[in-house]
Amino acid sequence: MARAWERTLLRVGIAVLLCTFLWLFVAAQLFVFVPQGHPGKVDAVIVLGGRSDERLPAGMKLQESTGAPMLVLSKTGLLGNVEADMLCDTRSNPSSSFECFTAVPLNTRGEAEAISELVRVHGWKHIAVVTSKYHVTRSGELLRQCTVADVTMVYSEPSLGVLGWAWRLVVESAGTVDVMMRPECDSPR
Template sequence: MSQSPPPAQRRRLARGLRMAGVLLVAGLAAWLVLAWTLFYDPPLGPAGRADAVVVLAGAAAERLPLGQDLVDDGVADELVLSSTGLPGNTATDAVCAEENPRITCFVPDPLTTRGEARAVAALARDNGWDDIVVVTSAYHVTRASVNLAQCSTADITMAGSRPDLGAPGWLARFVEESTALVASVVRPACARAV
């Protein structure tokens, strides 16, 4: 027959478990506040005149119209689109299939934000672009900005489209983007900005 711990030890164990629970809840709350700030409502500056408006791949139904609107509003003369052939990018890929001298399309290698950052840096360098507006979903702004800054010395202004996500969708994005942001800091997209 096992002996139960003495009352003093049980009280210490209960206090320790309560403290661990409080710390866990406080840590989760702090992460949610930080995730909200970085991924739901990231800081965005006004999109001034730029050399190009670049639309990153994925969520094309929300990102592409914002990029097109920025060009239509005179932010830049050139629209640059990331073309991937992936399901979430069909609207953008369809635009890339058309002949339009005001639209440049590129295929990132690899088909990731890191690959896009490298491709945008090369396009900026090759075309002499000093100012770029980059369009992506609000939840993706922070990570994309970090990757782009790691790869390019161009002045980059981020523009965030607003996805139609419910609470579970936003929570999933918070988890995904938090993990990917840490990876972006630990393993930069580029060794140095070009």
């Protein structure tokens, strides 16, 4: 009897190990080895909220390299978005080449809705959206669900250790499943 139990336990252990390796392989393809977008002419460069220490410089550089007439920042009021929020708060005169928005709700789904409205109001046809590498798959899917504009996702390179990457793989895996099972927009606006 003990031998049968040991064999079952071994099989379960092997199955768990194989599933873990399969998940790691798929997660790496979706969140680590994502292709870098290279937009040509765009109507706006939009920087998603969070990790603005890495995303904002990438967005500004992208605006300069593409000649985009508009830089749009997500203003969150959260600790990880201090640089972008300060830029939004300290600009002395509103500029037609710079705009900030606050998503409601304050998450990626809310940002996708807000960006959809900005695309509609401004009549943008092609936008480049900057976010962290691990966030490209999920945020790109949400944006494509919500807007009629052509969306090019461009990533900034996060500085995460092994534990940071492990956590992001878990969070982004769950979030991506949620986006696929519960689409934000039934049809682009």
